Amino acid sequence: MTIERVAIIGLGLIGGSIGLATGEMLGEVETTGWDADSEVRRRAGERGLVGKVCDTAGEAVIDADLVILCVPVGAMEEAASGIAASLKPGVIVSDVGSSKGSVAKALARALPDATIIPAHPVAGTERSGPDAGFAELFRHRWCILTPGADAPEAAVADLSAFWEGLGAKVEIMDAEHHDLVLAVTSHIPHLIAYTIVGTASDLEDVTRGEVIKYSAGGFRDFTRIAASNPVMWRDVFLTNRDAVLEVLGRFNEDLTALQRAIRNGDGDTLHDLFERTRTIRRSIIEEGQDDARPDFGRKDH
Amino acid sequence: MTIERVAIIGLGLIGGSIGLATGEMLGEVETTGWDADSEVRRRAGERGLVGKVCDTAGEAVIDADLVILCVPVGAMEEAASGIAASLKPGVIVSDVGSSKGSVAKALARALPDATIIPAHPVAGTERSGPDAGFAELFRHRWCILTPGADAPEAAVADLSAFWEGLGAKVEIMDAEHHDLVLAVTSHIPHLIAYTIVGTASDLEDVTRGEVIKYSAGGFRDFTRIAASNPVMWRDVFLTNRDAVLEVLGRFNEDLTALQRAIRNGDGDTLHDLFERTRTIRRSIIEEGQDDARPDFGRKDH
Known part of the structure; x- marks a missing residue:
């Protein structure tokens, strides 16, 4: 070198x-x-x-x-x-x-x-x-x-x-493929996390104190991502616009399908997806990209 | 007692x-x-x-x-x-x-x-x-x-x-308020996590191997939640349908607004939200509901 x-x-x-x-x-x-x-x-x-x-x-x-x-x-x-x-x-x-x-x-x-x-x-x-x-x-x-x-x-x-x-x-x-892959594995997850944290803090019927108290039900993981550097992430979305909008379109289609399944009481569609997503988690841990300990080994306070 | x-x-x-x-x-x-x-x-x-x-x-x-x-x-x-x-x-x-x-x-x-x-x-x-x-x-x-x-x-x-x-x-x-609060802090975060993990594994132009390799960019946090018990979560969505659909409607409105901001190159709207969501994270850590260590103290492999 x-x-x-x-x-x-x-x-x-x-x-x-x-x-x-x-x-x-x-x-x-x-x-x-x-x-x-x-x-x-x-x-x-x-x-x-x-x-x-x-x-x-x-x-x-x-x-x-x-x-x-x-x-x-x-x-x-x-x-x-x-x-x-x-x-x-x-x-x-x-x-x-x-x-x-x-x-x-x-x-x-x-x-x-x-x-x-x-x-x-x-x-x-x-x-x-x-x-x-x-x-x-x-x-x-x-x-x-x-x-x-x-x-x-x-x-x-x-x-x-x-x-x-x-x-x-x-x-x-190549740069184009990078931008599509990262739109999936990083940019859209951040956009969604920012969105849900914003949604939660704007509701009239649920106080911000309640959102914070009961965040251990899943919400807190989104707040971690939504605490990332605002300037960095603004620039990411502005500069990778096309790939972000493309993947976001796919996400919206999939979310709409799940919304319909919930409305119709279609438990099989929900269960099939929830089974399938487990296997990806396993692969990520096998590949050494995350920690398998429950709760990432979070310490109790 | x-x-x-x-x-x-x-x-x-x-x-x-x-x-x-x-x-x-x-x-x-x-x-x-x-x-x-x-x-x-x-x-x-x-x-x-x-x-x-x-x-x-x-x-x-x-x-x-x-x-x-x-x-x-x-x-x-x-x-x-x-x-x-x-x-x-x-x-x-x-x-x-x-x-x-x-x-x-x-x-x-x-x-x-x-x-x-x-x-x-x-x-x-x-x-x-x-x-x-x-x-x-x-x-x-x-x-x-x-x-x-x-x-x-x-x-x-x-x-x-x-x-x-x-x-x-x-x-x-009361039970009704519980169901609304938990729709925000737990049920919708799970639904969104399940959705994005499903979306990522169904794309034609990005392989599953790539999704797993580059998951440390944010995606891996969603896979943790999306590895939860499928039967339990199917039942949650079927039994808390009204509150879930209500909060999901609000989430969709907010996501559409961000989508438009990205399409229009409106960096100020993005930056304002991204600044605001940081403060919620701070409150969750102060309340003792999460771990402030970077990456939750995840160990490197």
């Missing part, structure tokens, strides 16, 4: 975790970082998220072999433009955005001559900001790379090796 | 947990139990879920001061009829069903002369069966009692004391 210096632009949950993971697992790789928020830079320095927190984005990237943009997808183009003049020749520019088609276009506009390899580590928590990151975030999680047809193979190999060095498993696919 | 002997009919997750919790926290109270499935009875005996596993439901309830029916809500009436002839005078008959209006009616039909106090401990995991229960399940969780207008105060007090003895917090409300 030929990456000796990595610059991280944006020091929140993902950027901070990349910095910490690199320090812990790839000790020979130097890290620099920058964040647009001076308070985040200060806190990043205190926590040692990267080897050196710089005062400008240009200073952070100046000698980097790999630059990773860890900002909301709607802010990618501006972040890329801000470093364009300081990049060294041959640098790989990557990102961690949750939608890839629009990010690839934004980066190509801002950096027409750079080697761009968009990436998406499928990992996260509901927390955000410079205190949220931890070195183990990517371990046994998938990182999807979506290189364009003209991306140099050596650069793709280097970036793959970097993510594998942080404990991730790497998969390569 | 005057309850000296408790009979538990149905020895799955909830019945088994009541037995274990009684043994651990109310050591002076005797427990008997029965399950319609002989294999469950055998396993209940091996695990010691109750003091004595009986061969018939009648035998289990014969000297009980409190009988708790822990069967799917669609099976309540039959379970109650099966013990009618063996109940001792003055016994309290209760249950643990997730819908209360229909259960109250079913129990009243089967046991017209008994003291019936329906109850619902708002606690559970995605696991079911005689191996799933544990003594701490109810600790710091709410148990809702929905006594009819004619229920003796002393019996309500006895049942409240019993649940508090298992570590639960007790709330009393």
Whole structure:
């Protein structure tokens, strides 16, 4: 692996975790970082998220072999433009955005001559900001790379090796397919969770206190997802609009069918679906993507 | 507290947990139990879920001061009829069903002369069966009692004391309000989770393998809920139909509004909602109904 210096632009949950993971697992790789928020830079320095927190984005990237943009997808183009003049020749520019088609276009506009390899580590928590990151975030999680047809193979190999060095498993696919897959496994679940949490807090006949008290019946799991970073998720829905609307259409059809089954007292249709969905859970646990302990091993208070 | 002997009919997750919790926290109270499935009875005996596993439901309830029916809500009436002839005078008959209006009616039909106090401990995991229960399940969780207008105060007090003895917090409300509140905090979240897991497994352009691999983006949380007991949940939707359809209508309106916001590129509407839902999460953690650790303290594999 030929990456000796990595610059991280944006020091929140993902950027901070990349910095910490690199320090812990790839000790020979130097890290620099920058964040647009001076308070985040200060806190990043205190926590040692990267080897050196710089005062400008240009200073952070100046000698980097790999630059990773860890900002909301709607802010990618501006972040890329801000470093364009300081990049060294041959640098790989990557990102961690949750939608890839629009990010690839934004980066190509801002950096027409750079080697761009968009990436998406499928990992996260509901927390955000410079205190949220931890070195183990990517371990046994998938990182999807979506290189364009003209991306140099050596650069793709280097970036793959970097993510594998942080404990991730790497998969390569085209941006369009990524955006459809993630609409299903991440974007629609978030949209639905945000919606039901909003619905619950707007009802007239059920108080917010009741919603909170009895949340252990299932609702609390949705609130976790619905506590995710608002700016990040706004940008995801705006930039992956087509795939999100397509999957949402399918979801609505399926929900309408279940609604009709409930109205008609059709227990067989309900039971058949509820049996079928159990097997997917089992596969996710077998694949190591979740914890089989009841309640995730939640501690009683 | 005057309850000296408790009979538990149905020895799955909830019945088994009541037995274990009684043994651990109310050591002076005797427990008997029965399950319609002989294999469950055998396993209940091996695990010691109750003091004595009986061969018939009648035998289990014969000297009980409190009988708790822990069967799917669609099976309540039959379970109650099966013990009618063996109940001792003055016994309290209760249950643990997730819908209360229909259960109250079913129990009243089967046991017209008994003291019936329906109850619902708002606690559970995605696991079911005689191996799933544990003594701490109810600790710091709410148990809702929905006594009819004619229920003796002393019996309500006895049942409240019993649940508090298992570590639960007790709330009393009418059955209709319970069914609306739980439609919001439990039934609709389950219905939505079942739906999206079904939608994801039926797509042609995304393989099931991909859905499983990238589930850490949010989808996996839905699969946990969608792995719950299919018979129990079928019965919940059939018996709490009106409240479920009412809340589902509100959810659909809200989802349609977000769909339109995405289509129109209206980022402000999305951001406003996503900010608002964060505060509910904070309240749930403050109230002790969830774990604030990132990812619930999930272990990396």
